[in-house]
Amino acid sequence: xxxxxxxxxxxxQPGGSxxxxxxxxxxxxxxxxxxxxxxxxxxxxxxxxxxxGSGSTMYYADSVKGxxxxxxxxxxxxxxxxxxxxxxEDTAVYYCARVCSGDCFDAFDIWGQGTMVTVSS
Amino acid sequence: xxxxxxxxxxxxxxxxxxxxxxxxxSSDVGGYNYVSWYQQHPGKAPKLMIFDVNKRPSGVPDRFxxxxxxxxxxxxxxxxxxxxxxxxxxxSYAGSYTHYVFGTGTKVTVL
Numbered sequence: 001x002x003x004x005x006x007x008x009x010x011x012x013q014p015g016g017s018x019x020x021x022x023x024x025x026x027x028x029x030x031x032x033x034x035x036x037x038x039x040x041x042x043x044x045x046x047x048x049x050x051x052x053g054s055g056s057t058m059y060y061a062d063s064v065k066g067x068x069x070x071x072x073x074x075x076x077x078x079x080x081x082x083x084x085x086x087x088x089e090d091t092a093v094y095y096c097a098r099v100c101s102g103d104c105f106d107a108f109d110i111w112g113q114g115t116m117v118t119v120s121s
Numbered sequence: 122x123x124x125x126x127x128x129x130x131x132x133x134x135x136x137x138x139x140x141x142x143x144x145x146x147s148s149d150v151g152g153y154n155y156v157s158w159y160q161q162h163p164g165k166a167p168k169l170m171i172f173d174v175n176k177r178p179s180g181v182p183d184r185f186x187x188x189x190x191x192x193x194x195x196x197x198x199x200x201x202x203x204x205x206x207x208x209x210x211x212x213s214y215a216g217s218y219t220h221y222v223f224g225t226g227t228k229v230t231v232l
Contacts, residue, residue, distance in 0.1 A: 059220040104176070105172070
């Protein structure tokens with residue numbers, strides 16, 4: 001079964017750090033571009049980070065640039081999100097999402113269940 | 122990069138059709154045929170319903186269809202069913218810098 005499972009969320013103080021993980025299974029992880037998408041409580045979806053299949057190319061939303069880092073370990077079939085200098089407005093459910101391939105372009109066809117990050121003192 | 126604009130809510134009776142608009146700019150929706158739509162039920166992860174403007178992944182009912190004209194994309198749900206009640210988000214590729222932008226989201230209510 002194709003699956004993404006996030007972990008690592010929790011409560012962190014403003015200015016703190018947290019590292020999220022996303023474990024992939026059921027597909028050739030290295031062949032797919034991956035993203036992190038977040039959703040603040042009661043709000044809409046917001047794309048935040050992208051990484052290519054090889055890990056050589058990354059893109060960041062302006063809201064997290066300089067604070068968040070996306071990375072991947074294809075040998076471990078895992079995606080990571082390192083979050084530093086966290087702010088209250090970073091409070092959200094964080095989803096990892098796979099970019100489709102084949103005759104499909106730039107759509108997220110597989111999503112994890114999400115992990116909640118709460119930034120509060 | 123501003124979010125794509127969607128109506129906050131639409132509603133319809135079972136069996137009716139509803140259409141959700143998604144308005145962007147020539148830098149996103151109007152510039153690429155890479156618009157996708159997602160359905161999200163409360164407390165659940167989003168689910169891909171439409172990709173590349175008007176294509177359906179396997180398993181998505183053909184009641185769901187997509188289209189685009191200029192800077193506005195649309196999702197139409199025909200033959201509305203109770204299980205279609207959910208939030209719907211559009212998303213567009215927006216170039217190598219911004220990369221992706223989501224819509225503001227639309228709540229579909231089945232009366």
